[in-house]
Amino acid sequence: MEGTIFSLIPAILMLVLVLVTRNVLLSLGTGIVAGALLIHDFSIWDSLKEIGIIIYTIFISEGSLNTGNLLLLGFLLLLGIMTAFLQASGGSRAFGEWMIKRVKTRVGAQAMSAVLGIIIFIDDYFNSLAVGQIARPLTDRHKISRAKLAYIIDSTSAPVTVISPISSWGAYIIGIISGLFVANGITDIGPLEAFIKMIPYNLYALGAILLVFLVAYLKMDIGPMKAHEQRAIQTGELLNPKQDRVPGDLTDTFAAHTDGKIYHLLVPIGVLILATVVSMLVTGANASDGNVSIISIFANTNVNLSLFIGGTIAVLTSFVFHGLQRKPKSNAGKIIVEGLKTMLPAIYILLLAWTIGSVIGTLKTGEYLAQIVDNASISPAWLPLLFFLIAGFMALATGTSWGTFGIMLPIAAEVTVITDISMLLPSMAAVLAGSVFGDHCTPISDTTILSSTGAGANHIDHVLTQLPYAILAAVSAGIGYLIIGFTNQVVFPLIATLVIVLAIALILHFLSNTKS
Template identity: 60%
Template sequence: MEGTVFSLIPPLIMLFLVLVTRKVLLSLGAGIIAGALFMEGFNPAGALNVIWISFSEIFVVEGEIQTGSLYLLFFLLFLGIMGAFMSESGGTVAFGHWASSRVKTRKGAQFVPAILGLIIFIDDYFNSLAVGQVSRPLTDRYSVSRAKLAYIIDSTSAPVTVLSPVSSWGAYIIGLIGSILATHQLSSLGGLEAFIQMIPMNFYAVAALLLVFLSVYFKLDMGPMKIHENRAEQTGALIGFSRENVQEDVTKDAVDQNDGRLHHLFTPIVVLLTGTVITMIWTGISNTSDPITVLSIFSNTDVNLSLFVAGLLSVLTAMLLYIRQKQRKMSVHQVLMSGIRSMMPAIYILIFAWMLGTVIGLLETGEYLAGLVQSADFNVSFLPLIIFVISGIMAFATGTSWGTFGMMLPIAGDIAVNTEVSMLLPSMAAVLAGSVFGDHCSPISDTTILSSTGAGANHIDHVLTQLPYALLSAISALIGYAILGWTASWVIALAATLIILSGSVILLNRLIKSAIL
């Protein structure tokens, strides 16, 4: 079964159940069980062993503790606790009062997380969770659905991080590109220079970012998103009918504390921001043996450790601010437990998604899809187009952009160098574009999970409401890569991508307003 078309069955089972039942844990569990059974020839005992391995290796591999996974899980808990303290102190209410005096419209409230998403480009995890914590009190006040907030967060976090050389993603990608260039003895181009040249060729990421702002400006609510937005505006129901797998809203019972001030909200967030950046720089320097540069620091930084340290500091800060208040309706212990409970659904989903990712890796689903590219016979001018599609499918099936980068970048480089070297950079850019697209569509993507967590949205609601926007950006990018194949000009192709996207938004907006859609 490994490395064959049958390796696609477990993720397809998961996707089918997600769409039919809308129960994410049930769907992920079914995918894990199906994959384990496939691995062991439908031997139940062997399948149980595979399931246990996929779970235990999240925490321990060959006797070595997987600190990265633990750091991220603890960071989620810290974020929930920090949010609970900020809420109980009256900080979120104070921010709502402050923001409402400056942001006067529902549209303006949606632009806030969009702009913050561009500013916080260091890491996608941090972006997803931090932007959600800051923006949610404001978007709630203006009855913006949590699904819309999750879309804005998700469609800025990964795209801006994959376009930024000074980010955890950028550093990782530059390292891969540098290795590929060295392997093929292309010494005239460095990894950083190649990455920067690839930025405008990453049509999907650029289109996805533009679409966020266009959708807010034109109030483009397509498909399921229109249902969520209409219900939020008309009834004030921000989450929808199903609250399963939704982060417990620690702000819903927030009281307007007499001594609740803006610093109760912003001080922990500033500590979180500065703590993350400082710790990333510190760990990057500590892990760098080569000459220290900005690129080497971000190449060797420990993102999860940085999030853990900064998260702990922000929790301690929020707790001290709460203890200093004279009016407290809940004890410190009660707030701690409330914050922990709020993050448990996200942690359950993330652990199940990691387990399914391990099983899919054992089934060699990614290797099978990559092999299709290597064995295909096509016009090399359209290599970026083919690479974009395959990378999207691979990232969707495996739920990982980084894994897709690791498998597809060397393949794209090898094919381009051995056929038409001028297609090298566009092909590698198409890998990045397709990977982010597949990541946006995948229910098991950790970035997608954390975006719904940061927004406090139902996870499946987020996946289904984001899908039309991801597809619109992908179709525009697909046409762009086709034009690139015909013209060999990325300038013309990028311009065509953005024009097609903008024109489509205007047309769809008119159709929606005329009640045709």
Template identity: 55%
Template sequence: MNEPSILSLLPPILALLMIVATRKVLPSLGVGIIIGALVLSDWSITEGAVLIWEIFAGIFVADGSINDWELYIIFFLLILGIMAALISFSGGSRAFGEWALKRVKTRIGAQLVTLLFGILVFIDDYFNSLTVGQVSRPLTDRHHISRAKLAYIVDSVAAPICVIAPLSSWGAYIITIIADILSSHNQTQYGGLQAFLYMVPMNFYAMTALLFVFLAIVWKLDFGPMRTHEKRAIMHHQVLDPDRTGVPGEQSQHLDEHKGKVRDLIIPILVLIASTVVFMIVTGAQAADEVTALSVFAETDVASSLVYGGLIGLGVTVLLTLTKRPAVTGFIKTVFAGMQSMLPAIYILILAWIIVSIIDQLGTGQYLADFIDGTIPLFLLPALLFLLAGFMAFSTGTSWGTFSILLPIAGEIAAALDISLILPMLAAVLAGSILGDHCSPISDTTILSSTGAGSHHIDHVITQLPYAFFSAVGAFAGYLILGATGSTLTGLTAALLITIGIAFLFKITRKPIADENKG
């Protein structure tokens, strides 16, 4: 298969349709992988099987050496699973839940604390997705907030906050791409960092997604499939669907808890966060030609930093657990239970990496990008790029891959048609990439958000979709107005007001679940 064709859309669309229809992630991804491999191998079963094996093996070994990125992410998941199990085993989760329950009195307060924590942990989306969910879970469980709702809050903060924070792994990566694009089109009036800062208020989806999750919390906007999960949590105190099994990170009910203290949770998590940030700075400084705040985060090795920080956090967790003198068999059983709890997430992640690799070889992203040409009215370009980036990230499961393909194309289009539109068009690509990343069940961030929150992955995907859609409506309208008026302030104001209007309609037309129960 040489040129990307419409067949390149078949594997991701088939996998996504099967996920929605069957709500079984692994078989659906498997079918998408098989179909994609057959398309790439001209429908040869043997060649297709060899291709799948090569991609699978490449997750662990690449170019004759260990593929440390994917392996380190898997290793970090196992470390986090063990940490969570030991913290629960030592009684830290229970103690933190009881401590927080005395200070955070309401369900709204518990969700707002989670939201605030997600905003503060802006360094990296992987780190954000996993740690915010893990730390918040004892508090949200005590307030009977469904894991699906927790996963939505975690996911709706992670990518949007990372994409507008210049000192994050995302921000640094985007700034370097933008700087190259501006330089190639002789745009010297501002550098990459300055352009990025100008684009922050143009990233309408990041703004509307953060606004919508805030309004969903304070106005108790539980609609669509989310309402079923929240109703079960409020009325029956079941934060998970009891008919489903295999939840990532869910092992505490099988462990014998010791009498713990709040520090048994707080200290390991703080050590994990601090040591990971330190290693991100160290690895970035070692790789950067010139050590600046921006270059450090542009060159940082996120995967190895997570593992190094995770190992230190795990070491502290083990020491705190051993001070309680647990039985050896109980300790070992807890360690293995923690590792086992992360296996569902690892299985999904591996299959997602395989299908993303196949989609990349099929040229799905390039095929979608080729739809943009010069016959489209100029004022429509930001809105259409937003939609195209959203569909591309949704289909490919990668926002960073979408950045790398569409940002240069957006720059070329702006240079050819109207260079004054270059920043709005680049911002629209960033915003659409985040939208697609939120909606895609094969996105790393989506998978890790459900893992950190301890939610069934498919429950998280299905419940988040309506919220992401309505956030996107406001953003899309904002880009139409931005394209027509050329005013960032007018476009952003419209996007936020429309988002508030949509949320308010849900507020006045749907009773809160607690009130409905009283009625």
């Protein structure tokens, strides 16, 4: 079953169940079981052993603790504790009251959240969780649904980090490009220069960022998002009241302290940002061989360790502030327990996403899709669009942008070097763009899960409400890649893509106003 069309079954089954049942744990679990059965020719005992081994290796790998995964899970728990302290201290409420006097409209609150997503470009995990903590008090006060906030976070985090050379994503991609250029004898352009030149070819990322601002300013609530926004505006309910508590939501758990100050929110978050960035710089510099540069630092930084260090210091800071507050104040033990409990749903989803990702990797789903591209005899003019679509479907099926980069960038380089070297940078950029598109559409992406967590939104609500916007940006980018292929231009395809995004947004805005 490995490396064949049957390897697509678990991913497709999972996605169908997500749409039909809206139960992400059931859908992921079914996909895992189906994949394990395919791996072991429907032997139930061997399939159960396979699943057990995968879960075991999430925590223990090659005889030692899998520190990367454990640190990320630990950071999520720390984030839950910090969120609980921010809520109980009254800091979130005070910040919301302060910001609502300065940002007086729902449009402004959404736009500010998007700007924060662009500014915090160091890492997608860090972006998703930090922006949620900062923006949520403001968006809550303006009755912006959590699904809308999750969309804003997700559609700025990955698109920004994938075009920023000074980020964990940028450093990783530049490292891959460097190896590819050596392997294919490309010496007339350096990997950093190539990455920078690929930015205007990354049509989906740029289109998605533009669309976030258009959605805010044109009040463009389409598909499932419309119901969430209407409920939030009319009733003040930011979440579907029929659903269970979502990660990071402590609205009804604590009565906010009456003596809460803005600094009770801003200082712990500032400490989180500063400590995490400093830790990333230190771990990256220590792990760099030879000359240490900003690129080598971000290529070698330990993101999960840095997040854990930053989270620990931020929690200690919020704990100290809680201790200094005048009575009445909530019991610190209860705050910690409730904070831990809010993160459990996100951790369950993340563990199952890692498990099905391993199953899909064993089935060689990505390699099967890549082989289709490698074996196809297609005109070079179609390559950018083809790589965009294949990378999108691969990221959708496997739930990993980084894995898709690793598989598809070498194929894009090899194919274009042989067929048409002028399509090298557009095709590699199309791989990056397609990977982010697929990442936005799948419920098993780490970034998508953490965007839901950061916003305090129901995960499936986030996936389904973001999907129409992702498709809109992808259609526009697809047309742009066709133009690139047949004209070999840079500026015109980018302008065409952004104009198409703008035109579709204006048409939808006009139709919405006409109906109302």
